[in-house]
Amino acid sequence: xRLAVLATIALxxxxxxxxxxxxxxxxxxxxxxxARWPQFGYLDHPPLVAWTIHASTTLFGGSEFGVRALxxxxxxxxxxxxxxxxxxxxDQRTAAMAALLWVAAPLVAGAPLATxxxxxxxxxxxxxxGLVEALHGRQAAWxxxxxxAGAAALAKMTAGFLALGIALALAVTPSLRRQAGxxxxxxxxALALAVASPFLIWNAEHGFATFFKQGSRIAPAAFAPRYLLEFCAAxxxxxxxxxxxxxxxxxxxxxxxxxxxTRLLLATIAxxxxxxxxxxxxxxxxxxxxxxxxxxxxxxxxxxxxQASLRRTAYAAITLGAAVTGAAYLHLATAWxxxxxxxxxxxxGGWRELSARASSVARAQGARYLLAHGYAATSLLTFYGxxxxxxxxxxxxxxxxxxxxxxxxxxxxxxxxxxxxxxxAQRYAHVxxxxxxxxxxxxxxxxxxxxxxxxxxxxxx
Numbered sequence: 437x438r439l440a441v442l443a444t445i446a447l448x449x450x451x452x453x454x455x456x457x458x459x460x461x462x463x464x465x466x467x468x469x470x471a472r473w474p475q476f477g478y479l480d481h482p483p484l485v486a487w488t489i490h491a492s493t494t495l496f497g498g499s500e501f502g503v504r505a506l507x508x509x510x511x512x513x514x515x516x517x518x519x520x521x522x523x524x525x526x527d528q529r530t531a532a533m534a535a536l537l538w539v540a541a542p543l544v545a546g547a548p549l550a551t552x553x554x555x556x557x558x559x560x561x562x563x564x565x566g567l568v569e570a571l572h573g574r575q576a577a578w579x580x581x582x583x584x585a586g587a588a589a590l591a592k593m594t595a596g597f598l599a600l601g602i603a604l605a606l607a608v609t610p611s612l613r614r615q616a617g618x619x620x621x622x623x624x625x626a627l628a629l630a631v632a633s634p635f636l637i638w639n640a641e642h643g644f645a646t647f648f649k650q651g652s653r654i655a656p657a658a659f660a661p662r663y664l665l666e667f668c669a670a671x672x673x674x675x676x677x678x679x680x681x682x683x684x685x686x687x688x689x690x691x692x693x694x695x696x697x698t699r700l701l702l703a704t705i706a707x708x709x710x711x712x713x714x715x716x717x718x719x720x721x722x723x724x725x726x727x728x729x730x731x732x733x734x735x736x737x738x739x740x741x742x743q744a745s746l747r748r749t750a751y752a753a754i755t756l757g758a759a760v761t762g763a764a765y766l767h768l769a770t771a772w773x774x775x776x777x778x779x780x781x782x783x784x785g786g787w788r789e790l791s792a793r794a795s796s797v798a799r800a801q802g803a804r805y806l807l808a809h810g811y812a813a814t815s816l817l818t819f820y821g822x823x824x825x826x827x828x829x830x831x832x833x834x835x836x837x838x839x840x841x842x843x844x845x846x847x848x849x850x851x852x853x854x855x856x857x858x859x860x861a862q863r864y865a866h867v868x869x870x871x872x873x874x875x876x877x878x879x880x881x882x883x884x885x886x887x888x889x890x891x892x893x894x895x896x897x
Contacts, residue, residue, distance in 0.1 A: 437528060443754070444515050447539050448508070450765055455508055456501030457547045458768050459785050462812035464550040465819040468493075468503050473838045479645050480835070484590040485552040490857040492550075503550050503679030511547035514731065515539065517561045522735045524568045525697035526742075533750060534738035540757025543674040543730060545764050559588035560598055560728040562879040564704060567602065571611050571700060575620045582624030586631025593650050594728060597708035598804050599628070605703035609696050645834070657718045667716040670723040675730065678753035683737030686744035700740075701732040727872040760819050771878030783812075785877035791820035793873055794887060798825050798849040801870070801889055807860075809852025811835055813885075817851065825849070830859065850888040857888060867894035 460468065470478055470486035471493065477483055492506035496739060518538050523531035538544060547554055566580030570651055581602065588595035602624075606616045615621060629636075639646050672680050694702065712721050741750050766772070768781060775782075798806050806827045808814040814829040822826065828842040829835065830850070850860055850867075860867045868889045875883045 437532040440519065440532040440539075443536055443539045443758075444512070446519075447544070447761075448512050450762075451508055451511070451548045454765055454769060455504040458497060458500065459787055460500055460503060460816070460819060461549065461784050462816055464503060465787075465815035466811055467550055467552075468819055469815055469856070473840075475838045476634040477646055478641065478838060480648055481552050481592060481646065482590045482632075482635045483638075484555045485550065485589065487590075488555055488817060489550055502549050507550050507554045508548040510554050511544070511881075514547070514554075514558055514561055517565050518731050518734060521561075521564055521568055521731070522738055524572065525701070525735065526739050530739045530743050533742050534735045536754050537676070537679050537738050537741075537750065538731070538734050540679065540754040540761075541674065541676050541730065541734065542757060542760045543724075543727060545761045546724075551724075553724050555591040556588055557728045557731065558646070559584045559591060561731045563598060563602070564701075564732060567605060567612075567700060567704070568697075570615065570620070570698065571609065573611075575615060575618065578615075578620035578624040579627060582627030583631055585624070586628035588728075589628065589632040590635055591855065593646070594708065594725065597711065598704065598728070599625075601704035601706035604706060605700050609699050609702050611696055612700070633685060642837075653719070654715075660718055663718070663720050664713065664716040667712065667721045670721075674723060675733065676753050676757045678749060678756050679734075679737055681751040682746050682753060683733075683740050686740035686746055687736070689744055698736065701736050705729045705732050715848060743767065771880065774878055774880040779877075779882070782877070782882050786875035786882060787816040788820045789815050790873055790875050790885070794849070794851055795821045795825070797871060797887055801849055802847050802891070803849035804846045805842055805848045807844070807848050807850040809850075809856045809859075809888065813851060830856075830863075845893070847889065847891045850890050851885055852881060852888075854884075854886050855888065860888055862889055863894055864890040865894055866890065 467485045468489055470483070471489035472516050474486055474490050475483055478486065488506050488510075489503055492504070493502045496502035502513040515535055515538055519531040519535040521531075522534035543580065547557075563584035566577045566584060569577035585598055585602065588598055591663065606612045606621060608724050634648075635675065708726065712726055715721050741747075764781070768784065771785070794806065803825050805825050806817060806821075807830050808817055808827050809830055811829055811832060818827045826842045828844060830852070849870075850856065854869075854872075857869065858865060866889070869886055870889050872888045873885045874881050875885070
């Protein structure tokens with residue numbers, strides 16, 4: 437247990453130092469804009485990520501650290517909950533091993549990022565804590581299950597699979613099945629619905645915009661099994677290859693009738709995993725989607741490894757995970773080594789200087805607004821630039837219904853790739869390229885953008 441505590445403290449200290457040094461990714465900047473105008477729902481996701489950022493910046497300020505601080509603290513709490521689940525379901529050795537394996541999972545390197553995934557994993561795992569307590573006969577813990585499941589639904593719509601997993605756990609776990617006829621599971625479902633209701637009502641009032649946006653991913657495309665291989669490889673890497681291999685080997689060697697704790701954990705995983713495998717037969721499953729399944733999988737792997745006495749393999753997995761996470765953090769902090777445009781982390785960095793220059797040119801040109809190409813540039817230019825001139829996206833107005841409209845008459849400055857000029861020429865009578873800006877991280881040049889002076893908007897066709 438001491439090693440687990442030390443590894444957790446080391447990880448959290450490094451993350452705490454980094455979250456204030458590394459610029460926001462474009463998704464984080466986008467959600468940070470949501471937080472400036474808190475709503476009960478948004479086009480892309482439920483509102484909890486915006487509420488969390490709003491609370492975090494209120495407590496810790498509007499810097500990168502302030503945006504991410506509560507996500508970092510949620511990541512710390514997830515480790516404690518995983519250890520608790522391992523202890524309550526199995527024993528102290530499993531709890532310690534589960535905490536170590538979680539810290540060693542490369543997925544956890546991204547836990548402090550201000551995205552919907554960390555609140556989703558936090559409340560999904562909290563619901564598991566309640567379910568574990570219910571398994572031990574504490575029926576009042578169903579209140580925690582319901583509240584946490586509802587909060588998970590406010591984080592990301594993936595939480596619908598948690599509801600299915602809880603229902604499956606009730607069906608396959610005898611101790612829970614005996615509680616199914618009582619009032620507590622029904623009260624948990626009602627509480628979950630009540631907690632999620634602000635988002636559901638907002639969607640009903642906005643034509644179920646988020647449901648249609650996310651539901652568009654479900655439509656099947658042509659059979660493409662290559663995505664299944666990609667999915668398996670990505671999850672294998674994010675879980676930690678040695679942990680996955682050791683856990684699978686130990687589980688196979690110790691196979692037999694599954695205990696109630698094992699059934700409970702497998703049941704909460706099964707619905708989402710089945711969907712992801714089916715989806716991967718025709719389209720890409722983004723690597724972060726299965727993140728809420730990892731805590732239960734880690735506990736199962738830890739139990740199998742402890743029972744099979746594979747401690748050396750487990751410590752090798754921990755060493756590998758620490759090396760991978762450490763290398764990623766070193767690269768984020770120092771931009772070394774330089775990978776140029778092939779950098780997998782190239783979306784982060786260089787926007788502070790870029791925004792300052794774009795805003796300076798806008799003021800020099802007397803521009804009343806800054807027209808950006810794409811939501812990513814719009815979000816980052818807004819976060820890192822001054823309050824004036826205001827930034828507005830050239831496309832997708834449906835993304836921005838949460839904020840006051842931006843006046844786009846008079847002289848404007850447009851920001852985008854060189855080919856953006858063709859689109860601008862269809863919208864404005866006067867388009868003039870002024871300056872080319874380059875986004876750099878360290879000595880590496882990653883992207884170039886062009887600034888255009890635009891005026892005299894054309895009448896819409």
